[in-house]
Amino acid sequence: MILASRAVFLAALLVSASAAAQSFNPAELKLLQTIEHEPNTLARYQYLAREIPKLSADDRVLAMQFVSFSLDELGLYDQAVFSFPLRNQLPSNLTLPTQTDWKSANAVDVITSLAADRRIVMVNEAHHDTHTRVLTLELLPRLKAMGFNYFAAEALTDSDPGLAKRGYPTAKSGTEYLRDPVYGDIVRQAVRLGFIIVPYDNTLTGQARETGQAQALYEKVFAKDPHARLFVHAGYAHIDKVAGRLGDLRPMAMQLAALTGITPLSIDQTDFLETGVDPGDAYHQLAHEFPSSGAEVLLNRRTGLPWSDRPAAYDVNVIVPPSLSIQAFGVYKYGFRNDSMVGGLPHVDDSNAMQRADWLSLGGKRRAYPVDGALCRNSLPCVVDAYYADEPDDAIPADRYAFMGTKEATLLYLRPGSYRLRAKNIDGTTVSEYTITVAQR
Template sequence: MLAPTAIATEAAQPVTHNFFNELRPLPNDLARYQYLHRLMPQLSVDDQMQARQFLAFADANLGLYRAAVSDFPFTNTAPADLIMPTPSHWRGINAVDAIVGLAANRRIVMVNEAHHDPHTRLLTLALLPRLRALGFTHFAAEALDEKDTGLTRRGYPLTVSGSEYMREPLYGEIVREAIRLGFVIVPYESFDKAQQVRETGQANNLYRRVFVADPAARLFVHAGYAHIDKAPGGLGDDVRPMAMELKRLSGFDPLSIDQIRFRGVDPVR
């Protein structure tokens, strides 16, 4: 039995949780959602931040999209020298139409997402038929796993098809639609822990599986966050993102569509 002073000392120490290991045995997203809600009040501040991200994943997979955004809110600070567009100099147009126009002479188009916010998957879903009609041949998604060799033949993803993001309905629909449209489906994730090794590994996988295999290919990539950046900074000052590495390998300048950089979220709303 611990003395009262020892209990107080122990309680003051932050408990570090390995949420991957803790959540993996649970049978479904509802169980993960309930587990994290019960656990949250007991967590240290640092553990709460990580737990909130996993809770947002569970929210999204359960279709609780507003809850996902509020459970893991984040804001990005715009650069101090950024000049925002004004109505007198810019006009709003349909994003899909604009991107398709910009993609007409491109070999690579990339769109990013915030993994816990399925709203950022809608653009890719809307672009799939338009880019296919434009002549794009290959579709690559970060969440896919190369171990599922029967994905295209089957026509839809299973649990073994990739990461937990695949359990969210919109992500699953993206994969089903890409298969239905006749895209060559390309898994490309690299599972190295070192960030630069991962970025270079992703780019190498895309280069070999797409442009080496088919020199005439045109590639549409759905990735997360700053992997689509064409310059260092978003993943660390010394990290060359996947898009930058793929440009170096292929010689093709990707059209990168960033939905995340100025995506401010007010958790009160």
């Protein structure tokens, strides 16, 4: 089962937002084969960190992509984006909107309104940027209340038929993307809200993958339930309704529309994506012109219609607010007070603070809980996982952070409730474990 999910994960790399397919040279194949056999994400990251200096400049591109995925899975979200600043090639005739003709609006509100008379809604993500997963989390309750009853997620596979009954995902539920706690939260919330969960990805590549995805969604949803309403969380250009961003490939959404006769509402978050702190790129120009504290879309002041820089491919561009900070690498110091800890956890005064983005609070639904490298018991690097108290250790954790140094300190973001904090070293050995309670405000 795990090998199958890894195959899907690797297949996903063959089709990116900017290229239809990718072939691997011997050095890259060796890299892929080696990391596939690493016992856990932390071990994979450490292996890549050692090997990257030995690789040629061309071979480093693939390695850095895997580094970004690993960092994302380890809860090092800003570091993941900084390590692989992926930028789509934008249309050559692009003219960015200005406030003269456009105004900002809340993305969730606008998408909910646009979805009122639609049967299929698709939202995409950048796989290494967890910030692009928050929109789906926010849309789930709104779309369910409107009558959407099926939820399909690209990271899920057919390997876990007990998921819906159990209520939480495990590593066996899907690909490596699912090991990100925020992705796990998406699946938990979809199950809790009563969505019928639909795995639909495959291990194919190129056009066969796009065709297989569309066929799976048709057969699992609309062929069985002609009145179904489907919410799809996908990657990159799979949501496109015309060819272009995947070269000559016919994207999944385009083919699903042909199979069902239903035109999807397609929402893009990857064309204008925060990839660094360069104030001159298109993303930062838009974020500066239309400042917002949450995900936004732009509406035409005359027509009220949403802006899309590729209107044939998708309906709406979503712009998430800037959140990247070099302080994620620990550039300033502060100390945690003893009474800020719960359950007698060890603490480190004068710790090197590894900042995490405020969006992890999910609009106040999760509370910040301080932790530090002392949990690792001098067995570094180590990963600290926060598991829901009523879920076993193979569940996807509620949050996670990887410590590389003893005097590092950071914040976990957790919903109110009881948790087990478990620290594991690179061998997967548990070095410490504590029970904590995150109180209501």
